Amino acid sequence: MKQILFHHYPQSPVAEKVRVVLGIKSLDWYSVEIPRLPPKPDLMPLTGGYRRTPVMQIGADIYCDSQCIIQELENRFPVPSVHGREYEGSQAGGQAGLEWGISRWMAGPMFTHGITVVLGAAESLPAGFAEDRGRLYFGPSFDLTQVQTEVAHSVAQLNGQFAWFEETLSRGQSFIMGNNPGLIDALAYHLVWFLRGRWSDGPLFFARFPALCEWEKRVREIGHGRSTEIDSAEALTIAANAVPQTQEGVGPTESLSPADLVDVQPEGDGGDPIVRGAVVVLNRSRIAIARTDERVGDVVVHFPRIGYRVTAV
Numbered sequence: 001m002k003q004i005l006f007h008h009y010p011q012s013p014v015a016e017k018v019r020v021v022l023g024i025k026s027l028d029w030y031s032v033e034i035p036r037l038p039p040k041p042d043l044m045p046l047t048g049g050y051r052r053t054p055v056m057q058i059g060a061d062i063y064c065d066s067q068c069i070i071q072e073l074e075n076r077f078p079v080p081s082v083h084g085r086e087y088e089g090s091q092a093g094g095q096a097g098l099e100w101g102i103s104r105w106m107a108g109p110m111f112t113h114g115i116t117v118v119l120g121a122a123e124s125l126p127a128g129f130a131e132d133r134g135r136l137y138f139g140p141s142f143d144l145t146q147v148q149t150e151v152a153h154s155v156a157q158l159n160g161q162f163a164w165f166e167e168t169l170s171r172g173q174s175f176i177m178g179n180n181p182g183l184i185d186a187l188a189y190h191l192v193w194f195l196r197g198r199w200s201d202g203p204l205f206f207a208r209f210p211a212l213c214e215w216e217k218r219v220r221e222i223g224h225g226r227s228t229e230i231d232s233a234e235a236l237t238i239a240a241n242a243v244p245q246t247q248e249g250v251g252p253t254e255s256l257s258p259a260d261l262v263d264v265q266p267e268g269d270g271g272d273p274i275v276r277g278a279v280v281v282l283n284r285s286r287i288a289i290a291r292t293d294e295r296v297g298d299v300v301v302h303f304p305r306i307g308y309r310v311t312a313v
């Protein structure tokens with residue numbers, strides 16, 4: 001049965017990261033296309049204000065942020081693991097912690113260099129797009145001219161960092177962590193996909209990395225699993241007809257209790273809206289909150305703990 005609803009748009013690199021994971025796990029999913037810019041009227045009832053892309057919905061349980069989505073996919077569909085098939089069984093996910101640590105660099109500083117290059121080197125951008133993404137990734141004092149002066153520096157940084165993958169892949173292994181595709185491949189691929197597709201010098205830049213280009217073809221061939229399009233109104237109906245399935249659980253070292261009211265917001269100063277709700281899950285990797293919306297009724301909205309600020313109300 002298809003149960004995954006994936007809210008995204010085709011051009012989103014962060015969504016591409018998750019689409020690759022859906023491919024690695026060979027999953028069936030429903031694709032819900034959302035707008036590239038706010039307002040996102042059929043997404044807000046589900047997330048309570050979280051506006052970033054992508055979001056995953058399973059009934060009335062909503063998963064925000066690619067980190068949380070991939071972890072949830074790994075929990076629900078553990079085989080094949082995104083942490084290397086060779087670890088399944090006795091030492092399942094033996095490298096998972098280390099890989100999530102590495103992911104913070106790839107989704108953080110490396111992605112910011114990518115955004116700098118794509119925004120700073122663009123000849124023209126859709127109306128309102130540079131303003132929105134500039135505010136999101138560079139804060140309230142965003143200045144496109146300043147970003148343009150940073151392009152050469154960011155290219156130099158990316159050149160050195162992609163060379164690390166080139167060095168690894170030149171040793172003959174098929175994927176970055178070994179012979180099976182996983183999380184680190186999905187992360188590296190979303191950066192290559194973004195830069196190759198949205199930066200005019202991208203193809204020339206990546207031609208310097210022949211082993212990386214061969215690996216890129218292998219990741220592309222994995223595909224995205226099997227998706228069926230449905231519209232956002234139908235996704236809202238699915239949530240309205242479902243009951244959240246998240247089990248309550250608060251870690252022993254937490255200072256908050258189930259049902260305490262909290263605000264959740266991505267770290268940094270991207271101008272992201274706060275999402276308010278009552279604690280359902282709180283532990284070292286997850287914060288999930290219960291909220292009610294007139295269009296969908298009760299939902300539980302999940303965020304990663306890492307990278308998100310949780311504040312008691």
Ligand SMILES: N[C@@H](CCC(=O)N[C@@H](CS)C(=O)NCC(=O)O)C(=O)O
Binds near residue numbers: 015053066107136
């Ligand atoms: N930490 C988030 C970042 C998501 C993110 O910044 N996504 C971009 C799209 S690639 C975004 O939300 N852009 C603004 C938008 O879609 O409204 C994640 O890993 O999911």
